[in-house]
Amino acid sequence: xxxxxxxxxxxxxxxxxxxxxxxxxxxxxxxxxxxxxxxxxxxxxxxxxxxxxxxxxxxxxxxxxxxxxxxxxxxxxxxxxxxxxxxxxxxxx
Numbered sequence: 001x002x003x004x005x006x007x008x009x010x011x012x013x014x015x016x017x018x019x020x021x022x023x024x025x026x027x028x029x030x031x032x033x034x035x036x037x038x039x040x041x042x043x044x045x046x047x048x049x050x051x052x053x054x055x056x057x058x059x060x061x062x063x064x065x066x067x068x069x070x071x072x073x074x075x076x077x078x079x080x081x082x083x084x085x086x087x088x089x090x091x092x093x
Contacts, residue, residue, distance in 0.1 A: 002052065007049055017043075018040035021043055022039065022040040
C-alpha cells in the first residue's frame with residue numbers, strides 16, 4: 001500500500017467514523033433535551049500524512065533469548081530459595 005492509498009483510506013475511515021460518532025452524540029444530546037449539536041468535521045483531524053514502513057518487522061531474537069535466560073535464571077533461583085525455606089521449616093517442626 002502506497003502512502004497515497006493509505007492517506008485515502010485513512011481519510012475515508014475518519015469521515016465515516018466522524019459521521020457515525022456525530023450522529024450518535026447528537027442523538028444522545030437530543031435524549032438529554034440539549035440543543036447542542038456536533039458537526040462531524042469537528043470530531044477528528046489528521047495532523048500528519050501516514051507513512052508506510054517498507055522494511056519488514058522482525059522479532060529481536062537476541063533480546064528475546066537474553067531476557068529468557070535472565071528471567072529463567074531468576075525464576076530458578078527463586079524456586080530454589082522457596083524450596084530451601086520450606087525444607088528448613090519442615091526440619092524445625
